[in-house]
Amino acid sequence: MKKVVQNLHVFPFFMGFVNVYLLETPDGLLLVDTGVSAAQMQRVTDDIQAAGHDLSELKHIFITHAHPDHTGGLRDLQKRLPATTQTYAHAHEARVIRGEAPILKARPEDVGMVSRLMLRFMPDDLPETARVDVEVSDGDTIADMVQVVALPGHSPGHCGLWWEQARILIGGDVVMHAPWGLVKPLAPATPDMPTAKQSIQKVAQMQPEMVCICHGAPIKAAASVMRDYAARVAG
Template sequence: MAPPPAVAVAPGVFRIPTIGSSAVNSFALVDDDGSVTLVDTGVERAPARIVAGLAALGKRPADVQRILLTHAHPDHAGGAKEMAARTGASIAVHEDDAGFVESGESPPNDRSSTMGRIFARLQNGRFPAVAVAEKLGDGQVLDVAGGLRVVATPGHSPGHVSLLHERTRTLITGDAIFNVLGLRHSPRMLCNDFRLSKRTAHVLGELEYDRVGFTHGPEIVDGAREAVRSFLAKSAMA
């Protein structure tokens, strides 16, 4: 069975699967005036699925006013250039990842393990370069669908961010935490600095929210904060 083109996470917040049913996700936030903010753009071939997801919400590419990227990796920024062209929307990303988005090259990965060094030799971290119109900073509250707070969670990439939609109390973790066969940290070999990524993920346990959306894996809509805090407490002891 084909995955649904879009999944409601909270009022005005929708997950758009771009690979499988939830392997890689983008998000659409719909404002009161009907405009859309898109969070992440999947791999280079993802725009077709994003457009289909928007259509399922009764939206067209022209309704997208802003594209936010959680970080500069090919499975999150790969479709940014095409989506910017289709929508006319500007690209925003944390200032520490902006240079990577504009060069179309991922940050270097963590080479502190054997697997990390092997992965560094094998990976092709390139994606279509695209201009960045806005550089985000930690704690910034964007005028998006009632307020979207930027939460810096570096380590997966130097400028990785999570996002808190304050009106619906919905957290989007980016790759700070995966929900793949349970909650987990991003694998070390995929991170720029694995130890930093683990450490900064604990910020997410201190926030207030009711639902959590993941860029890898399905959302949690019941007991979300408790689930995240429990995972972080266990991972701190590991």
């Protein structure tokens, strides 16, 4: 567990390729996404306890979107936490998490050759179903601290969390931060890339100080970085 800023921490799995975030809020701990596996979530809870917290303090789990690398540890984690811990997701993502709807992907005709090959190996459903207690929408407040921000495209119900006081967005997969710079969300896993580009524009218009994403390092000086990237994407 690494400190990003006061009250915000990141668990950078696979050298930061898959990030899970933890927020200390006025209403307990809030975990953003649950990685790819139960083993990862065991490491997360071990670190939380090593930092002096009891697992009963983990009162909120927010899922940015229902892809396997963001929900992999959810079912196991829910079993180990008090029943009072609330899991939040957008209504569309909640249906996928519960096993009521498939994972939407890009159409083969909309992507290039490499992406078409990748589509063959991408699952239609999550490996495990899990519980969602609260279905959220754009503007909802969670834990008396952060607001839900709808960022669709990569998934129909893809959402982030906006921490207004710090001007930090936890943005899921709205972009990825590669060693050479920002890139759009993974094409074969993105059923609506034009809408995903609009979500990038939305983030730029928010003028955040920092954008914490799930694939890559947090984006610092994010207002200018996102403005420049949004202009490139639109061009």
